Amino acid sequence: MRTRTLASSLAAAGALALGPGVLLSRMLHRAGFDPATDRLPEPYTVRVTAIAPGRLTLRPAPGAPPNAHLEPGRYLLDAARGQASLGPILETNGVVAIRAYHHLLGSLRAGDLARLDPFAYPGDPRQAHGLAFEEVQIHAPLGSFPAWYIPGQRDTWAIMVHGKGANRRETLRLLPLLTAVGFPALAITYRNDEGCPPAPGGRYTYGRDEYEELEAAIQFALGLGAQRILLVGYSMGGAICLSLMERSDLAPRVAGLILDAPMLDLRSTIAHGARQRRIPVRYLAISNRIAARRYRFDWDDFDYRRTAIDLQVPVLLFHGDADPVVPVATSDSLAAARPDIVRYVRVPAAGHVRSWNVDPEGYADAVQHYLAALA
Template sequence: MRTRTLAASVAAAGALALAPGFALARLLHRAGFDPAADRLPAPFSVRITAIAPGRVTLRRGTEGLPGAHLEPGHYLLEAARGLARLGPVRETNGVVAIRDFEPLSGDIRPGDFARLDPFAFPGDPREAHGIAFEEVAIPAPLGEFPAWYIPGSRDTGAVMVHAKGANRRETLRLLPLLVEAGFPALAITYRNDDGCPPSPHGRYSYGRDEYEELEAAARWALDRGARRLLLVGYSMGGAIALSFIERSDLAHRAAAFILDAPMLDFASCVAHGARQRRIPLRYLAVSNRIAARRYGFRWDDFDHRRTALDLQAPVLLFHGDADPVIPVELSDALAAARPDIVRYVRTPGAGHIRSWNVDPEGYADAVRDFLRTLD
């Protein structure tokens, strides 16, 4: 009887010790691997309290993270009945913020709830910038994937890869600069995007598998006259670009990179998130093993730091020092290790993929200077 009681006590203690690991593994799956979580619409996190010519007053709404109305930079303000351009904070007392404001469409009124869209421009290249484009379908192993294509005069084609849970609109901040410089541009989609073929296992794989869609897009661009490739990657899109370099037979065609807050190592991002949530990092030693076993991956598959360090083509690298998703230290380390190829723009006060939003003029200047080196 005593032996059975002791064994039961040990088993219960073991289960109790593992409980945080299982809970964190489930949280990791929902936040990091499940595309369905990214398809939920962003909450209307701010409330419009007053509108005056060229100005809008915002305060915290009833949903979403506090302080969204104080986010620095330029955004698209999306309300239920209209859209507007939202500029920097001009005045604030920490409770309300007065910001630059330019109505675009619809009827936005005081009392409406709204959200800040970091992609900053609505619709597609034509609606956002008056840029003519073609809607094309890229054939890939899992099926056809839609893309925007804008022809250009250069023989280097730009292929643009958005972040996890985002869409092609993310590229609209950079796209006019590529078109201005004459680069053919292809803004692609990939597995698990809304309306696209899903991955067989239904989860993100941080470039390990998604590189196939980039490879298919690269082949499509090369078949239409491009001789070299400029790969543009946002967050997980950067991981996809690096996985392409690791795995694709077309990797030698990559002549340059523009990477914005690239996801160089997913395990570091998980630890970064745990620190912000005040979760003891010792729990990750258990939860990361449980997640890898339960969801069938290796953490090494999501570590692209070695590939980034071994690049032989020029890189323009952006990262905000207030990034809550991907630790800026990953980009710091890459820039410090490879100053021979990396031009690094470390943006003060910018959150995740917000370097353009915080400083669009500085962003544009850096991109133009970099593109001139590719002549």
Template sequence: MADDAAVRGKTAAGALGAGLGAGLAGGAVAIGRYYATVLLDPTRVVAYPERVLGVGDGTVTLATSRLVRQPGVWGLRWTAPPADSAGVPVVGSAGVPMVGSASVPMVGSASEGLAVVGDILRDDRHGVRRRLLSGPVPPVGPAVVDAGPYDPDPGARGLEFTEVTVDTPLGPAPAWEIPAERDVWAIAVHGRGGRRREALRILPTLHALGLPTLVISYRNDDEAPPSPDGAFHLGDTEWEDLEAAVGYARGRGARRIVLVGWSMGAAISGAFLDRSPAADLVDAVVWDAPLLDWRATLRRQARNRLLPPALVPIAEVSARRRIGIDFDHFDLVRHPPARRPPTLVIHSVPDTAVPIGTARTLAARSRDLDWPVRLLEVDGVEHTGSWNADPERYDRAVTAFLTDTL
């Protein structure tokens, strides 16, 4: 009887252990799938994590944070009070635009204010005081430090442009066309969840080089067609929209192409360089904080979210089942694209979104890969903030590279 009881106890303990193990495994799978869902979701989330504490004498004081302490030139955005058609503030409106939308008043909903801040003048227990370079005086309250200090279009940089339409495989997608005299065109591709205004920082440099520039949108952007399944495909299908943009440029007289991309814009243009017959037209590439290896990026993002590394393969499998992506094709060091034109990579060292290690590996192995790569490392700023840290240095690097290459 005692032996039978011991056996029953061991069986119950084993069953409990197996149940707990299955529960933990099931929980890990659920979290991994959720991680993949977040990765593929094109919904933009409004966030104003910083706070304006005070203004005065051409300065603004912000609550201390890591992002507020970044050096250089930045946009400072906030929600402006909504107003009716007579300009009277509307109370209780829930309409808040996504971060990064154009600073255009919207009747009956909130609009967004934008100022440009510069040097840090003081950093102490009272907050971070920065120089207010241009724009309206921000109100005390929530704000966000933004790498995009210009809005809403190339006119903000003093450039003539035309709003045009690129006929993509999914339908018409808006683009900005900035004319110039050469027959070598630049095509700018923003990152995941970004907007065309990401390119406004570099447009004067491209224009000074005589490059007509096409700043494109692609599937799942605000005004572009949605993908059939409503999900990001991480470059695996978005490259077709870039191919359509190259076709548009060719129809407008482009003889050769320069690709300029930020973050996932590099994954998109990398897929284009590997898969499109039109890739032979590309003479040079400029990548800012490029996403060169989705797996490395997912591992870093998991650490940022305090998730166990073991969840990353689960997220990969879930993403592959949902959108059919092969992550091997998005490791550009192990699987470089078929077309490998001279490439300038600019990457900030403390980037916590897309780690710089893959860019360093690509530059170190560029000779073996038969892929001419220059790497410019920038200190002190976050993801895609290299221009903001030192605009003159950034523009000089792009100018020197394209002058040498073209």
């Protein structure tokens, strides 16, 4: 009787431990691996309460985080009826914030709901910066993938890779700094992007497979006369760049990397997210195993820390110390391990891929110095 009771207790304890693990593995798949989640519309987080010449007053939208209107830095204010360039906070009492403002498109009115778009610029290279560009097709094993091609005079090309759930507009903040000094540039797409071929399994693989589209983009550039390649990667785009450095025969063509909040290790990123949501990290030991078995992947395929440490080309690394998505500690470790090749710009108060937004002048200065040395 005692043995049966003990067995029953152990079974019940196992079920209690397994239950959160199963739930977390499903949450992980939905938030981390399912592209459909990233295609849901971004919610409106702020409400416009007043508009004056050069000044716009915001407060949080109903149900939004209470500090949504206090995000530091520069953004694109995106509303249903219009868009504006939104600058730093000029005044705030916490309840409302008055920010620098420049009208761009449509009409904005007091009462409108809007969102702060960190990509900062609307449209495409021409609309954002007046840059001539072509929409080209990159032919990869899975099919054709659109890319923006901005011509330049140099034989080193910049190939720019956006992050998970983002799009090519993510590159618009950096793009004019590259073209100003003559770098031709490609802002590419990859599998599971909206309008692009899906992955065979329909899931993100954090660079393990997406690097094939980047490899095809390098081949495209080489076919048009490129001699060297500068890789630019944001968040998961950084993982894709490092996956190429690990897996591709074209890696020797890469002359340098600019990485912005790169996802260097998915396990660390998942643990960081759990801590942000106050989920006990001990549950991850179970949920990670369940997820790997259910969705048929190996966590080691998404760990690029050793690849990054073993790089032999110069790296410009940006990361905000308030990043809620990718732990800044992973970039700290890379910078500490390779001070000989890594120039590290750790930006106070910057969230995920927000280093430019918080300090655009400092960001530009770091990029310009890096590009001068790369040339």
